[in-house]
Amino acid sequence: MSYRSIKLVKRPELEITEDLFDVVTQAIPQPSEGEVLVKLTHLSLDPAMRGWMSPDENSYIPPVKLGDTMRASGIGDVVASENANFPVGSRVMGLMGLTEYVISNGDNLNQIPKEVPAEAILSVIALPGITAYHGVFEVLKPEAGQTLIITAAAGSVGSLVGQMAKNMGLTVIGVAGSDEKCQWLTSELGFDHAINYKDADFVTQLEQATPNGIDLFFENTGGTAQAPIFDRMNPHGRIAVCGLIADYQKAEPAPGPSWVGIIKRRLTIQGFTMPDHFHRIPEYGQALGAMLAKGELKYRAHVLYGIESATSGINLLFEGKNQGKLIVEL
């Protein structure tokens, strides 16, 4: 019996191309003492994977070594076990990689309930959900009545951030890259406004949607929307810098706004990445599960099929072409 896994064999220059990866077929191994064999059913494709492909001494997590299985989170079933904590039949989630099977000692696996669909878990309780939860409750710390703006608002993180804020009584404005996405944000998720950053009159629409300025800014993209949003920040505003997807594939990232505005409006800007906070996953997961069970968080999944679809599929994220959480079903 054999399985396939995707190895990173070359580092990207700028874009992610097929030649960075090898699809390798190997014999399925058996777990040793303390280990389990997981058969993956769903892989998660996330923007963070771009960073994991490139060496950077300042990055928050070491890059994937050339020749190793590409890092990715996913869901699977324990099909052979020599570890009493994860008996055969356990459903598990973790950073298991772009692979059909994996051997694990269980250290970075979390058991998940079998009755919740994998799409719901990867869309709400996995990386997107804990990122949104941390950004909202630990970084932005919103208060009812404030105005929050979110870039990549229709993305897997942004859509959850906006719903959490709406549930707390904020005015929420989403910025997205297509009219279809904007429509989804207002009609399905209850955002107060949604603006397509590609519109020629984006700045005018932004002014009209934020007559009282902007108190909180959840930044996922960088790019052309950043400066006009920054210029509308209110005194004592807070900015959570979660992602800059518009810059990840540029040789020279765009400069940020002058710091004069940071003083004049006494802003706080805070960058965060989740590996610093993985120890809080159980706590965040419980809170997210409760929100999901109460119907407070809607999501949509964009599902690709078969492990081969992963390497080209990740580019959908950088092109803004995915509609919802990008998942590969195996």
Added chain:
Amino acid sequence: MSYRSIKLVKRPELEITEDLFDVVTQAIPQPSEGEVLVKLTHLSLDPAMRGWMSPDENSYIPPVKLGDTMRASGIGDVVASENANFPVGSRVMGLMGLTEYVISNGDNLNQIPKEVPAEAILSVIALPGITAYHGVFEVLKPEAGQTLIITAAAGSVGSLVGQMAKNMGLTVIGVAGSDEKCQWLTSELGFDHAINYKDADFVTQLEQATPNGIDLFFENTGGTAQAPIFDRMNPHGRIAVCGLIADYQKAEPAPGPSWVGIIKRRLTIQGFTMPDHFHRIPEYGQALGAMLAKGELKYRAHVLYGIESATSGINLLFEGKNQGKLIVEL
């Protein structure tokens, strides 16, 4: 009996020029019920005054109205009083303006001890001291063993920030604009290193002075030093943005660094200005007075003489030509 005061009659385009001001001579008034007449002895010239001259809806304090006395802090003696809280002979400090005499209802006056020299009060306990104290203890929150870098380190705020941090066990690096200032920082104030940002090998010197990177950055200037310092920030570093004196007289302030670094290194950047925190002046003043009494804070004052010297004197700040806290003695 008459007195002179300096009125703002024109707003600056970029630089501060003599024609922005009129020196007006008026008869000395007498206080009404609840008021006091203060005869000023010392005026403080501070970079913040540049901002007070220009209208900006986002600024933290309203601009000075055209025709009004230019705002400035100072020290004086109560020479006539109809307010029991401030009997004749009281020594007071406050935002009394560029003037030889002023009528006040006492609302924004603080009584100060007569035995402490005015230079010590304006250099340590007035705006520079409370700014340094707030920036260190409320924004940067340093811990022993960390590395702190300060721009305009020989300035009235920066020199106090560095001394407070040294007293807490940090490694402190100062950036200043002359070798004389750098010499003063290391030999008199005990900074670990001081670097002249005008040196051609500034970046190399910076690397050598910060072998373990930079944890905390107290930013007073902007300009060419900002980007190389930003690039050496350690993960979870904190930046207090207090001033950007290099940008205040530019038509177009320089852009800031890309926000990619904010994410990768999970930085927190916080702007602050003191009018938000004036209610804490009594508390901060007490702490600063105690530090001063214990000999923990050295200062130097650059004294000009006569009210006419105030309007040209303020430019010394923007040219980096003052050596110590800039004070006008009347």
